Amino acid sequence: MTEPQPPKLDYGPEADRYRRSRYVEPSAKFSAGLALGIGLSFVVWVLGWNPLPRRGSDSVAYTVLGVKFATGILFLLLPRWRLFGLGVLMSIVVGAMIFIATCGGNVTGGH
Numbered sequence: 026m027t028e029p030q031p032p033k034l035d036y037g038p039e040a041d042r043y044r045r046s047r048y049v050e051p052s053a054k055f056s057a058g059l060a061l062g063i064g065l066s067f068v069v070w071v072l073g074w075n076p077l078p079r080r081g082s083d084s085v086a087y088t089v090l091g092v093k094f095a096t097g098i099l100f101l102l103l104p105r106w107r108l109f110g111l112g113v114l115m116s117i118v119v120g121a122m123i124f125i126a127t128c129g130g131n132v133t134g135g136h
Contacts (some may be wrong), residue, residue, distance in 0.1 A: 051108050054065040058100070061125075062093055062116020070120070070127045086124065093117050 074092050090103025093113055 035072075036079065053117075054106065055108040055112040058097075058112025058114075059116050059119075062097075062113045063119050065089065065093070066116065066120030066123045070123045081131065090117065 066089065069085065093116060097110045097114035097117075100106040100113060103110070
């Protein structure tokens with residue numbers, strides 16, 4: 026007796042299109058994390074600088090840093106979202122540059 030042949034795998038265009046529709050490009054996840062983190066920094070430091078109280082604004086800096094760091098680490102622990110978490114962590118550097126630029130603008134009166 027001969028064994029029945031296993032069904033052939035379909036590697037045609039239809040199967041490929043289905044597979045791609047559920048797949049998100051890794052660079053898109055990294056870019057989304059980076060953009061979300063930069064957007065948060067922009068909102069806090071550029072748009073929200075004047076409403077911040079003169080005293081205690083350092084707690085806002087630590088809060089933004091802590092939220093970004095915790096979010097980045099959390100997503101790093103999830104295998105499918107690892108690149109998103111890396112993007113959030115990388116946004117800390119860009120957020121620090123935004124913070125320094127807005128500080129310089131406030132000190133020199135350019136804001």
